[in-house]
Structure formats: C-alpha cells, structure tokens
Amino acid sequence: MLIDINPADNQDVKNRFRRISTFLFLCGCLAMAVTAFGLIKDKNPLGNKEWQMPPIYAINTNIPAPNTRSEETPWNLILVNKWNTIPDNYEVELMELTNGQSVDKRIYPELQEMFDAARSENIYPIAVSGYRTEMKQKSLMKEKIAEYKAKGHSQEEARTKAEEWVAVPGTSEHQIGLSVDINADKMKSTGNDVYEWLRKNSYKFGFILRYPADKTDITGVIHEPWHYRYVGKEAAAEIYKRGICLEEYLNKTNQ
Numbered sequence: 001m002l003i004d005i006n007p008a009d010n011q012d013v014k015n016r017f018r019r020i021s022t023f024l025f026l027c028g029c030l031a032m033a034v035t036a037f038g039l040i041k042d043k044n045p046l047g048n049k050e051w052q053m054p055p056i057y058a059i060n061t062n063i064p065a066p067n068t069r070s071e072e073t074p075w076n077l078i079l080v081n082k083w084n085t086i087p088d089n090y091e092v093e094l095m096e097l098t099n100g101q102s103v104d105k106r107i108y109p110e111l112q113e114m115f116d117a118a119r120s121e122n123i124y125p126i127a128v129s130g131y132r133t134e135m136k137q138k139s140l141m142k143e144k145i146a147e148y149k150a151k152g153h154s155q156e157e158a159r160t161k162a163e164e165w166v167a168v169p170g171t172s173e174h175q176i177g178l179s180v181d182i183n184a185d186k187m188k189s190t191g192n193d194v195y196e197w198l199r200k201n202s203y204k205f206g207f208i209l210r211y212p213a214d215k216t217d218i219t220g221v222i223h224e225p226w227h228y229r230y231v232g233k234e235a236a237a238e239i240y241k242r243g244i245c246l247e248e249y250l251n252k253t254n255q
C-alpha cells in the first residue's frame with residue numbers, strides 16, 4: 001500500500017534538508033578554517049618568514065639533566081689539603097687588591113664587604129697574602145727548610161718541621177686564590193682583635209677559619225688564626241654554627 005505524501009509536506013521536508021545541509025557545510029568550513037589557522041600559527045608564531053622550528057633538546061642524551069650536574073663540587077667548595085692536591089690545569093681569574101695581593105675575582109666582593117664591616121666597628125684588617133703561584137709556594141717552602149737547617153736540623157728534620165708551617169706546593173689553598181691570610185693593620189688594631197672579629201663574623205661574608213685549633217688532626221695543619229677560606233655564605237654559616245671544619249662539612253676526612 002502506497003503512503004500518500006502531501007505535496008506541501010514534501011516541500012517542507014526538502015526545505016528542512018536544505019537548511020541542515022547548509023548548516024553542516026558552514027560547520028565544515030569553520031572547522032577547516034580553525035585547523036588551518038592553528039597550523040599556520042604554530043609554524044610561524046611571530047609572522048616572520050625566517051622563523052624555524054626550534055631544536056628538540058630532550059632527544060640529546062649527552063646533555064646531563066640539571067639535577068645530575070648539581071652533584072659536582074661547586075667551585076667554592078673545592079677541597080685542597082695534604083690528601084687532595086690541586087687538579088691539573090686549575091685556572092683562576094684573579095682580581096688585584098690595592099696592596100698588590102690578588103684573589104679569585106669571584107670572592108672579591110664579599111672580601112671587600114667583610115673588610116668594610118670590620119672597619120665600621122674600628123677593626124682594621126689587612127690582606128697580607130692571597131693568591132700564590134706554585135713557584136711562590138716552592139720558594140716559601142725552601143726558605144722555611146733553610147731556616148730550620150740554620151738552627152742545626154738535618155735536611156729531613158728541617159723538611160718535616162717546615163711542612164708544619166708551609167703547605168707542600170700543590171696542596172696550598174693559596175694556589176687556588178680562595179684563601180687570604182689576614183692580619184691587623186698594626187697602627188690601628190691588635191692581631192688578637194682582628195682574629196677575634198674574623199672568627200665571630202667571617203661566616204656572614206662566606207669565609208671560614210680554615211684551620212681551627214681543635215681540628216688539626218683532620219685538616220693536617222696547625223691552628224692558623226689568620227688563614228680564611230671562602231666557601232660561600234651557606235656553607236660558611238653551617239660550618240660556623242656546627243663548629244666543624246671544611247673536611248667534616250664535605251664528609252671527606254681522608255685519614
């Protein structure tokens with residue numbers, strides 16, 4: 001049996017079909033336009049014809065991730081002592097002080113701040129020895145040995161005694177430019193006043209008393225109240241507050 005379709009209804013269905021088709025067509029056009037715009041935008045965000053895709057960093061496995069880099073010893077915490085000699089080809093960029101001494105240029109600003117702070121409290125320190133070359137360290141050792149030999153000691157005895165006072169060349173922190181021997185400007189301060197001020201305040205500027213009296217077994221060096229070593233403010237504060245030495249801080253008591 002045929003279903004009779006009203007001609008008016010038939011026209012209505014056709015119109016509705018046309019409207020839906022038009023709507024779907026417009027939707028399609030819109031989707032294509034959005035996609036095309038998005039692609040163009042990604043390819044050339046600045047509208048610059050010379051723009052190129054950036055390199056993909058993640059693929060290169062030779063570049064260590066940032067968190068593995070931090071495991072290396074930072075420059076300010078390098079350990080130099082009898083058991084840890086200065087690495088070969090160690091390079092230092094120096095800054096010359098007004099009295100002719102030099103230090104690693106990275107420690108200069110805090111060294112200056114420390115001296116300014118001391119002077120503001122009527123304490124007058126002077127930097128008597130900063131960076132030393134290997135040659136200078138050798139000549140200091142030679143002089144010290146000669147001094148003991150002149151007092152009647154054998155060569156061997158003289159060397160042993162000299163090594164209590166002068167670091168064996170290659171094991172002196174002065175050769176890396178991170179240490180400074182600080183004494184008093186004798187016209188204005190006493191040595192004890194300067195040493196006492198430094199002992200209490202140097203950590204605020206990133207410096208530590210490197211060879212304390214109660215750590216000679218660990219450092220291998222006699223008490224030197226004048227020898228200050230830059231380690232940075234964070235390490236200096238911890239070393240000072242815990243009453244430890246650099247070897248203990250680094251957990252490297254190599255004996």
Ligand SMILES: [Zn+2]
Nearest residue numbers: 179180181227
């Ligand atoms: Zn020194």
